[in-house]
Amino acid sequence: MRRAAAPGRGSATIEVVAGQAGVSPKTVSRVINNERGVRAETRERVLTAIQQLDYQPNLAARGLAGDRSFLIGLFYDQPGDYLSEFQTGAVQRCREANLHLMVEPLEAASPHVGRDLSTLIRQLRLEGVILLPPLSDLPAVQAILAAADIPAVHIAPMHAQDDAPSVDTDDRAAVRQLTAELLQRGHRRIGFMLGRAGHRATEQRYLGFADAMHANGLDIDPQLVQAGNFEFAEGLECARRMLGCHPRPTAIFASNDDMAAAAVSAARQMSLALPRQLSVVGFDDAPVATMVWPQLTTVRQPVREIGRVAAELISQYQPHRQGWPRPVPRRHLPLELVLRGSIAPAPRNS
Amino acid sequence: MRRAAAPGRGSATIEVVAGQAGVSPKTVSRVINNERGVRAETRERVLTAIQQLDYQPNLAARGLAGDRSFLIGLFYDQPGDYLSEFQTGAVQRCREANLHLMVEPLEAASPHVGRDLSTLIRQLRLEGVILLPPLSDLPAVQAILAAADIPAVHIAPMHAQDDAPSVDTDDRAAVRQLTAELLQRGHRRIGFMLGRAGHRATEQRYLGFADAMHANGLDIDPQLVQAGNFEFAEGLECARRMLGCHPRPTAIFASNDDMAAAAVSAARQMSLALPRQLSVVGFDDAPVATMVWPQLTTVRQPVREIGRVAAELISQYQPHRQGWPRPVPRRHLPLELVLRGSIAPAPRNS
DNA sequence: AGTCAAAATGTCAGCGCTGTCAATCAGCCT
DNA sequence: AGGCTGATTGACAGCGCTGACATTTTGACT
Secondary structure, X not given: OOOOOOOOOOOOOHHHHHHHHOOOHXXXXXXXXXXXXXXXXXXXXXXXXXXXXXXXXXXXXXXXXXXXXXEEEXXXXXXXXXXXXXXXXXXXXXXXXXXXXXXXXXXXXXXOHHHHHHHHHHHXXXXXXXXXXXXXXXXXXXXXXXXXXXXXXXXXXXXXOOOOOEXXXXXXXXXXXXXXXXXXXXXXXXXEEEOOOOOHHHHHHHHHHHHHHHHOOOOOOHHHEEXXXXXXXXXXXXXXXXXXXXXXXXXXXXXXXHHXXXXXXXXXXXXXXXXXXXXXXXXXXXXXXHOOOOOOEEEEOOHHHHHHHHHHHHOOOEOOOOEOOOOOOEEEEXXXXXXXXXXXXXXXXX | OOOOOOOOOOOOOHHHHHHHHOOOHHHHHHXXXXXXXXXXXXXXXXXXXXXXXXXXXXXXXXXXXHOOOOEEEEEEOOOOHHHHHHHHHHHHHHHHOOOEEEEEEOOOOOOOHHHHHHHHHHHHOOOEEEEOOOHHHOHHHHHHHHHHOOXXXXXXXXXXXXXXXXXXXXXXXXXXXXXXXXXXXXXXXXXXXXXXXXXXXXXXXXXXXXXXXXXXXXXOOHHHXXXXXXXXXXXXXXXXXXXXXXXXXXXXXXXXXXXXXXXHHHHHHOOOOOOOOOEEEOOEOOHHHHOOOOOOEEEEOOHHHHHHHHHHHHOOOEOOOOEOOOOOOEEEEOOEEEOOOOOOOOOOOO
């Protein structure tokens, strides 16, 4: 009982290609999979046939026969610009490796994270996963990953796992440097807005701030350190509280641009002249950074590049050998300081 | 030659489930695929076995045998908030339908759009595609789609295809209403900032503006209609040019929030008091809408919902019957006007 | 109880590819 | 020429599931 092949739909099978090239299907398979042991001339013939017939190997069949899926999963908790930039980079790299990316939301706060992740991994037979923060640090997620025995790359994890590669940026150093810029301009009372708890970025950015302050023998006024959770609205309240302190801070360092924009907004509502009476620094170089006036001094993350590197790491995993290359790869991508109009020398009278 | 099943990895096969339930594999298959003609009691037994064994059907095998892929493609040109919200909605709906979403970038400007799309469709054997603007209006894309014979849903297409469903929102009416709000507040000279050419939104939003103006017997000053391409930077220049006109417009309607934020910014730089001297309206209810002061009056799009509906339409396609239900579904989702502080009565002296 | 259509279930081949292993070939040595 | 080794290539089964069709069961009605 031979089912009729849908005409037009799909392309030739490997047998047709084999016929055209005058070899066996297995040899075509060898060529497709880039295996060694095919004479150059044969390979050429096969390649030509593939081109002529515009042959596309059937993923499902390859997967079934070879016990693979050619799929890697990208899991996120929060949609947004970061995600879409990241995935664009990751997809680019995947295409080069003939893999495909499944992008899936996963609620970090849900009690079912683990189960959901596990279902997806097993249903799709994922060959690897990439975890965006804060997913990489959830114990439930780690448990599943450990059991699943597939390569996982963590993006900016709070606590790097011994056996899992990670990609991150040196947020701490960047904030340290930018804080130093403020100090150098004479600022001494500097407010700091924290991000969302559970993110590496939140911790590292604060540490960078603390580094710079302590390096200059300055103490940090606890009143001037507030959690804005990466949100504009909360940043607004933080800023108001900070700006209500006496003496007023002359600068505010926000852990992301949304909150920095909030600081600008709050200051404006209090009729402060920016940047003369208040300097503001953000992080991310988000679109809003150039939409507020004065434009935000901030830090640019190479998000697309991070995505690309993450996908690249996945393909470095050796399934049937020892797993990850040793030492387990950790990639630290450079950040770029972006100095714009939102910082100025501290006012004299403060 | 029986290859050893990887222990632990993957789950039981359909045969194991069949054994446990005391039925044939085919019956298990029927249950999995929700086919009719299985006695309730039998179905129950099978379901129990599936649960006990934590069985996950093998997608590749199902695909190969049934000539399906369970995959639908979402193609985009521009990453960003819109995309990531949209895909989150689409994935949600897909999960309910036991489908999976492949999100793939596709350069609208590239000469290879058609070929790239075709490759992806055939390589992944996509069962359907969703096209984000402006991809749906590219002739190259349409040609491929026509040839591919798979369901395609167009999001906010400029020219709805007769045979392809679409999802959009009534931007025209929303802009008309919001323009009416301005007119009602006494504004007569109103600037309008156009979006990027090739987008339905660009056209519709302008038409809504024109509707309202004409309905009130007002002419549109061509000097006050400028293309900002949805970009903040370009919006800034548009705004400056408009605000340099005599007499100055008392309100600016921007086709998106980024440009509206630019208008706010430009006005501020010219020391205009907002909203007293200039009212500003945007579109999208983007994050920036609540980050500028005064907060933007704008229009909220139910982006996640649009994604969900798009995925839902795909699954309404009847592959082996007549294709799309007739008439071809067109879903128009409601927009929500968001009135915020950025509009005020027109100044008296203008 | 016997008949018969409809409902429920089973049998079996094969989807398009790859793993295993066997067969063939080319090149080199004696 | 014959023998041997390693490089290429091929034969074939089977991955886990579903389509087509065969068979069995059910139950409604004589």
